[in-house]
Amino acid sequence: MQSCMLRFAEQLRQSSVRCMSSAVGRRRKALRSAFPVLDLPLQPIHHHVYEANLRNSKACLKMYAEFREKVRKGGGENAVARHTQRNRKLLVRDRLRLLLDDEDFLELSPFAGLGLPYGDIPSAGCLTGIGRINDLWCVFIANDATVKGGTAYPITVKKQLRAQEIAIQNRLPCVYLVDSGGAFLPLQSEIFPDKNQGGRTFYNEAIMSAMKIPQVAVVCGSCTAGGAYVPTMAEEAVMVHRIGTIFLGGPPLVKAATGEQVSPEDLGGARLHSAVSGCVDHFAWEEKEAFDYTRNIISTLNFHLPEEEEDTLRRTEEEPLYSPEELLGLAPQSYSYSLDVKMIVNRLTDGSRFQEFKACYGTTLVTGFAKIHGHLVGIVANNGVLSYEAALKGGHFVQLCDQRDIPLIFLQNTAPAAALTLTTSQAETNSNRLKAQGSMMSAVACASVPKITVVIGGCHGADSYAMCGRAFDPNFLFLWPNARVSVTAPGHAGSLLLPDDEQEEEQKKQEEKLNKSLKEESSAFFSSGRMWDDGVILPQDTRKVLRDALDIIKQQQYQLSTEKRQSAPLRM
Numbered sequence: 303m304q305s306c307m308l309r310f311a312e313q314l315r316q317s318s319v320r321c322m323s324s325a326v327g328r329r330r331k332a333l334r335s336a337f338p339v340l341d342l343p344l345q346p347i348h349h350h351v352y353e354a355n356l357r358n359s360k361a362c363l364k365m366y367a368e369f370r371e372k373v374r375k376g377g378g379e380n381a382v383a384r385h386t387q388r389n390r391k392l393l394v395r396d397r398l399r400l401l402l403d404d405e406d407f408l409e410l411s412p413f414a415g416l417g418l419p420y421g422d423i424p425s426a427g428c429l430t431g432i433g434r435i436n437d438l439w440c441v442f443i444a445n446d447a448t449v450k451g452g453t454a455y456p457i458t459v460k461k462q463l464r465a466q467e468i469a470i471q472n473r474l475p476c477v478y479l480v481d482s483g484g485a486f487l488p489l490q491s492e493i494f495p496d497k498n499q500g501g502r503t504f505y506n507e508a509i510m511s512a513m514k515i516p517q518v519a520v521v522c523g524s525c526t527a528g529g530a531y532v533p534t535m536a537e538e539a540v541m542v543h544r545i546g547t548i549f550l551g552g553p554p555l556v557k558a559a560t561g562e563q564v565s566p567e568d569l570g571g572a573r574l575h576s577a578v579s580g581c582v583d584h585f586a587w588e589e590k591e592a593f594d595y596t597r598n599i600i601s602t603l604n605f606h607l608p609e610e611e612e613d614t615l616r617r618t619e620e621e622p623l624y625s626p627e628e629l630l631g632l633a634p635q636s637y638s639y640s641l642d643v644k645m646i647v648n649r650l651t652d653g654s655r656f657q658e659f660k661a662c663y664g665t666t667l668v669t670g671f672a673k674i675h676g677h678l679v680g681i682v683a684n685n686g687v688l689s690y691e692a693a694l695k696g697g698h699f700v701q702l703c704d705q706r707d708i709p710l711i712f713l714q715n716t717a718p719a720a721a722l723t724l725t726t727s728q729a730e731t732n733s734n735r736l737k738a739q740g741s742m743m744s745a746v747a748c749a750s751v752p753k754i755t756v757v758i759g760g761c762h763g764a765d766s767y768a769m770c771g772r773a774f775d776p777n778f779l780f781l782w783p784n785a786r787v788s789v790t791a792p793g794h795a796g797s798l799l800l801p802d803d804e805q806e807e808e809q810k811k812q813e814e815k816l817n818k819s820l821k822e823e824s825s826a827f828f829s830s831g832r833m834w835d836d837g838v839i840l841p842q843d844t845r846k847v848l849r850d851a852l853d854i855i856k857q858q859q860y861q862l863s864t865e866k867r868q869s870a871p872l873r874m
């Protein structure tokens with residue numbers, strides 16, 4: 303009897319082991335086959351719309367190339383000659399080449415500053431972006447002194463603050479390359495007094511320091527007036543001999559106040575600040591040495607990055623089934639030229655795989671899971687108007703991703719104008735929709751997972767809020783060159799005006815005028831010039847940009863010293 307019991311117990315153990323191992327097997331199998339391939343090739347029926355979109359994309363790419371060329375020239379030939387020959391300084395892009403690892407970096411808002419009421423300010427006088435230094439992603443903020451001596455225009459301040467915000471939101475080390483004459487004086491009233499203006503840079507430096515977000519400054523030019531606080535508030539600063547100066551008022555001011563003649567070097571040069579004032583920590587004879595110091599400083603930041611093999615294992619990604627170039631014909635030239643958004647989704651995801659959520663419900667919004675270069679993400683993509691059902695589904699899916707800690711990618715292409723309310727049944731539909739959109743907005747605003755928004759078409763009206771527009775604080779927001787950003791799309795100005803039968807003619811003129819300004823003001827380049835986004839990206843580069851953004855967001859988990867130990871900056 304006893305041996306029988308023992309045999310039974312052994313059989314039970316073995317069967318439970320078999321059950322466990324087959325459960326593991328099942329689980330593995332389930333994980334491997336979890337994302338069905340979304341096989342949607344281009345069909346002859348798409349041809350007409352595809353070709354029209356392609357023509358529009360080509361025109362947009364031409365504009366993109368022109369803007370790039372404009373920015374590449376910095377402050378112009380004379381300023382470049384003055385900078386390199388008279389002042390013997392390196393150009394900002396050459397500095398970045400010495401600072402960053404030998405690979406592409408993610409430049410932020412390269413067209414910021416173009417087409418502003420106060421003129422074209424190439425790169426807003428300051429390059430910002432995220433690049434790797436000794437494998438570690440770092441934000442950089444680098445003045446371009448060929449643009450009016452690197453002085454800060456209102457757009458420069460906006461660009462610097464956004465770069466700091468990105469460093470804060472994603473816990474990224476931040477490197478400042480300082481070469482600036484301080485405030486651009488003719489516009490001082492728009493730079494100095496308000497909350498999100500000049501002083502905010504220094505406030506952020508203190509907050510970042512307290513949050514243990516490392517900051518390093520390289521003084522490779524003037525740090526005059528406000529600019530002097532950037533290196534003094536960074537945790538470590540490097541200064542270049544003969545090129546770097548730090549002072550609140552320069553030699554002309556000293557002469558005016560005391561009559562004393564003093565050289566910039568004696569007043570606030572690298573020797574003085576590294577040996578006497580202690581404002582900087584490292585003295586460099588020349589720029590190359592300063593960037594070597596900086597790279598070495600970054601390697602002391604105590605991040606533990608995964609080994610290369612581990613990283614490769616994580617990235618068991620497959621390329622999409624279709625060429626990314628096809629995205630140019632899928633990028634809608636206007637809302638009525640939008641094709642099924644799943645044709646865009648499956649040209650961005652690993653192996654064109656997509657696990658759709660609620661495929662049969664609220665079909666004007668597509669939601670589901672996919673991988674992008676091995677990163678699991680939740681995708682929310684407009685596929686028509688954000689109806690009551692679509693918004694309910696959107697809110698549900700966002701909460702699902704929040705619960706599972708899965709980053710969200712929004713592909714935004716919203717309706718060109720608000721829905722009409724002329725009948726009782728329309729009023730009912732619209733008020734239901736309003737409630738559902740409100741709850742989707744709450745879900746998006748409160749979701750604590752990283753969010754990345756790509757405007758692939760229109761960004762109009764309230765639908766754009768629910769789709770994580772700029773005001774909803776996505777970690778990154780990029781535009782395709784064909785994108786349109788305005789409260790209502792060009793051609794739909796009539797929806798903004800009250801009908802007036804008595805003055806039909808006058809109203810028509812007003813509508814035309816409004817449509818014309820909507821056309822000008824809604825272009826992706828107009829938006830990017832004002833920094834309503836983090837930059838215009840090419841459709842065919844989107845997968846790579848998303849990969850970089852997801853890698854960047856993920857890096858914070860490798861920082862070993864994250865607890866807050868003190869609330870004051872580290873410097874003396």
Ligand code: COA
Nearest residue numbers: 389450451453482483484485486487488524526527528552
């Ligand atoms: N506001 C507005 N314009 C300024 C400026 C400022 N604070 N500082 C410099 N500029 C302009 C110059 O007028 C010049 O304009 P231009 O090209 O149209 O002639 C251009 O920037 C470059 O200046 P320049 O002095 O020729 O170049 P540089 O490279 O030799 O020197 C600086 C650059 C910034 C070191 C030097 O101009 C300087 O010390 N400026 C004063 C800085 C200052 O006192 N700032 C206080 C801010 S509160």
